[in-house]
Amino acid sequence: MSLAGKVVIVTGASSGIGATTAEEFAKQGSKVVLTGRNEANLKATEAACKAANSKVELLLITADVTVDAERIINSTIDKFGQLDVLVNNAGYGEGGSILDINVDQYDRIFDTNVRAVFLLTKYAAPHLIKTQGNIVNVSSVAGLRSFSDLSVYCTSKAALDQFTRCIALDLASKNVRVNAVNPGLIVTKFYQGFGISEEDYVKHLEYSKSTHALGRVGQPKEVADVIIFLASDSSSFITGATLPIDGGKHAMCPR
Template sequence: MSLAGKVVIVTGASSGIGAAAAKAFAQQGAKVVLTGRNEAKYTEAACKAVNSKAELLLIIGDVTTDAEKIIKTTIDKFGQLDVLVNNAGFGERGSILDIDVDQFDRVMNTNVRAVFLLTKYAAPHLVKTQGNIVNVSSVAGLRSYAGFSVYCTSKAALDQFTRCIALDLAPKNVRVNAVNPGVIVTEFHKRLGLSDEEETKFLKHSKSTHALGRAGEPNEVADVIIFLASDSSSFITGATLPIDGGRNIMCPR
């Protein structure tokens, strides 16, 4: 898909969709920058396993505070940037009757403000290479869920940001798209505070909330990220593409 030798940043590459995307880019022969708050050594090892010649750069940092550092370190190492995958995301549960402003700020800072900063710092370099951006949003940006108002709002904002920046950068031949995953089997739900029992029940319930009758796997999202980042999608920009087994078109009765 014409990704060999391309320099790709994947934020939130420590686990889940980010780890799967980093591995997929390495498999395509890209030079992959892995960023995350946690030591992503196993992601690095997985990339090497699928492509022993993969050129990798591991940056430990927080996208809310280290956006400029992530872009600068990448350019210092590789001299260019071709693809930015804004995958790092954060969620918290709570009704408007319970959620507080600190929770609101944490979610919005990671899911919206950090993406703005990374995009701003990356854009001049992407213009030089006529590269592209893939944002990892959520079906929560397309649908409304009680108890997840802040998370849904942050992802809806990310979708609109995707469309607006696509228009800003289209004259420079830089494409900007987003994927909107449904329920994917990752550590995300445990980070929301679900117990093992609650997570098992939630994933079982997903059989009825997704038209295809199951939750998704990280590699199923990674495959679409690869497609949007490659020349195979050269005439696609400003798209928000559901990878959700049909969840966004479900109308529960």
């Protein structure tokens, strides 16, 4: 897939889609920068990457994307001297009706899902221009469709989708591609952040079989495989795309 030797940053690499994506880049022979807030989980991802490719070159950066964007990019350049792919995977969500939520929730969600992506993209862009690299943003079907009690999260992902398209146009003349993936319900620990109990989560997974046209929920590798595709030369004529990986959920209009 033309990714051997490429320097790749994966934010939110400590779990879920990010951890699996980092492992898949390691299999491709990429040099992978793993960033996340949980150092223990990052080390688990590191071990998985090494198990996938014993010769993989890795850099672990324990960091919070909302405050450490410049350090993440600078540390990558200091270590590897270049940057080829930025995967903006780190995300955050909370639920609640507009009658109950407050501005602090808005700020927490937008700081991670939009502002941090802006900063990482801003600092990474000059380096990506040098390598004619690319960016893959991890958005959500929530950016494409509307859901009650998720207004701020949905709005942040819609903003990320529009940001993806606009930056794709900004950087097209520099041969830097920018795309996004929009997962449906993927089996990860992400939903714990919404305050859902394990019992309710299991029920929600079962219910979600009916809200995804293929009759099931997704697995992290199904998203990681598409991220790999978009980061590689196999997608050399794709930019500004927001690609649903959601078993057809975005196309459904349940009654």
